[in-house]
Amino acid sequence: AGLGSNDKALRARAEAVIPGGMYGHQSVALLPDDYPQYFARAEGARMWDVDGRGYLDFMCAYGPNLFGYGHPEINAAFVRQMETADALTGPTARMVELAEAFVGMVSHADWAMFCKNGTDATSMAMVVARAHTRRKTIVLAKGAYHGSAPWCTPRPAGVTAEDRAHQIFCSYNDIASLEEAVAKAGDDLAAIFAAPFKHDAFIDQSLPDAAYARRARELCDQTGALLVVDDVRAGLRVARDCSWSTVGVKPDLSTWGKCIANGHPISALLGSEIARGAASHVFVTGSYWFQAAPMAAALTTLRLVRETDYLERIERLGARLRTGLHERASAAGFSLRQTGPVTMPLFLFDDDPDMRKGFAWSSAMLQRGIYVHPWHNMFLCAAMTDGDIDETLNAAEGAFKHLKGVAGGLGPVEKLAFLTA
Numbered sequence: 001a002g003l004g005s006n007d008k009a010l011r012a013r014a015e016a017v018i019p020g021g022m023y024g025h026q027s028v029a030l031l032p033d034d035y036p037q038y039f040a041r042a043e044g045a046r047m048w049d050v051d052g053r054g055y056l057d058f059m060c061a062y063g064p065n066l067f068g069y070g071h072p073e074i075n076a077a078f079v080r081q082m083e084t085a086d087a088l089t090g091p092t093a094r095m096v097e098l099a100e101a102f103v104g105m106v107s108h109a110d111w112a113m114f115c116k117n118g119t120d121a122t123s124m125a126m127v128v129a130r131a132h133t134r135r136k137t138i139v140l141a142k143g144a145y146h147g148s149a150p151w152c153t154p155r156p157a158g159v160t161a162e163d164r165a166h167q168i169f170c171s172y173n174d175i176a177s178l179e180e181a182v183a184k185a186g187d188d189l190a191a192i193f194a195a196p197f198k199h200d201a202f203i204d205q206s207l208p209d210a211a212y213a214r215r216a217r218e219l220c221d222q223t224g225a226l227l228v229v230d231d232v233r234a235g236l237r238v239a240r241d242c243s244w245s246t247v248g249v250k251p252d253l254s255t256w257g258k259c260i261a262n263g264h265p266i267s268a269l270l271g272s273e274i275a276r277g278a279a280s281h282v283f284v285t286g287s288y289w290f291q292a293a294p295m296a297a298a299l300t301t302l303r304l305v306r307e308t309d310y311l312e313r314i315e316r317l318g319a320r321l322r323t324g325l326h327e328r329a330s331a332a333g334f335s336l337r338q339t340g341p342v343t344m345p346l347f348l349f350d351d352d353p354d355m356r357k358g359f360a361w362s363s364a365m366l367q368r369g370i371y372v373h374p375w376h377n378m379f380l381c382a383a384m385t386d387g388d389i390d391e392t393l394n395a396a397e398g399a400f401k402h403l404k405g406v407a408g409g410l411g412p413v414e415k416l417a418f419l420t421a
């Protein structure tokens with residue numbers, strides 16, 4: 001169907017006043033040409049673009065939407081708090097209540113600090129680990145995303161070598177490479193950073209190998225370094241606890257963001273007793289970090305996390321989606337790799353190095369009212385229903401059929417040429 005006229009008009013205006021037309025992870029520059037850039041409305045599991053087309057949204061705002069867009073109870077808590085007290089000269093009681101709620105829910109956590117974005121939390125984790133150990137080096141997995149600050153942004157523009165100093169990279173789930181990185185750090189290891197599972201873009205996801213997680217824990221115990229799990233993306237979609245609770249490993253620090261207030265702006269650094277001293281000595285703050293309204297929204301979100309079966313439901317829906325897609329892909333003669341937890345799936349086609357099949361299939365899904373992502377992990381939300389999964393599977397059947405018809409004639413995806421260069 002192509003782009004709608006309102007979307008086209010906004011893009012043209014943005015060209016003049018927004019650098020590059022759009023920036024960051026919400027830019028559609030690397031998506032199929034017919035993906036809308038601008039949206040007008042959302043409710044539950046659905047969103048509508050500025051041309052009035054509705055989609056069942058499997059991106060969930062890249063994570064923040066856990067219980068459904070515009071969730072009435074969460075938004076009511078937000079609005080009520082906003083009307084009483086939000087950004088003041090000092091925090092409200094909501095801050096203590098929220099820290100108590102996190103400490104009560106996340107088994108490794110003895111304290112909590114709040115900020116706005118995931119990058120705030122991961123940067124604070126790095127600073128706390130360095131303050132605690134009085135060492136500099138951090139070990140990270142190659143290709144893992146921990147945010148957009150100079151120390152962790154995936155793009156080199158504007159970043160100096162000094163910004164990236166004292167970092168050693170290993171391969172996720174590869175114990176030997178982790179040991180090698182830690183050995184290289186010598187007596188200067190401040191922290192090992194770990195994603196809860198490998199959720200890099202453009203490639204298959206991998207669940208954490210328990211032995212790798214345990215080895216990371218051991219290496220930190222032996223060296224006195226802190227273990228950091230970056231749960232900004234996966235938090236609350238894998239467990240009602242830190243995601244590495246699923247492999248029996250407790251970090252010293254964990255970082256949270258995205259869905260903890262169902263889309264309202266707040267993120268968190270949680271820590272265990274050992275790091276409390278350092279966390280109380282570093283200077284970290286922000287004008288909006290103490291806002292009460294997002295904290296009220298987070299309190300309600302965490303209550304729903306504790307009191308509802310949202311996780312079991314999205315796991316069940318995710319499992320249905322995975323099985324159903326597998327059947328429909330196979331029936332059409334395609335091999336679709338679905339990786340990661342069923343609540344955060346990523347789909348890649350076999351024999352599709354430049355993603356031409358993935359692009360064509362995703363476009364065909366979009367045309368059928370289902371918003372999927374061709375190379376980033378997706379997110380399920382608790383507002384999705386069995387009917388939504390049925391609708392998705394029906395759309396998928398049509399999209400696979402369409403792909404079968406056009407597959408032979410697809411050209412390379414120019415905008416993803418870097419993948420095969």
Ligand code: PMP
Nearest residue numbers: 117118119145146147230232233
């Ligand atoms: N860590 C991880 C694992 C993330 O997925 C993200 C965001 N995609 C971040 C950190 C950074 O979060 P933010 O964009 O809110 O700064």
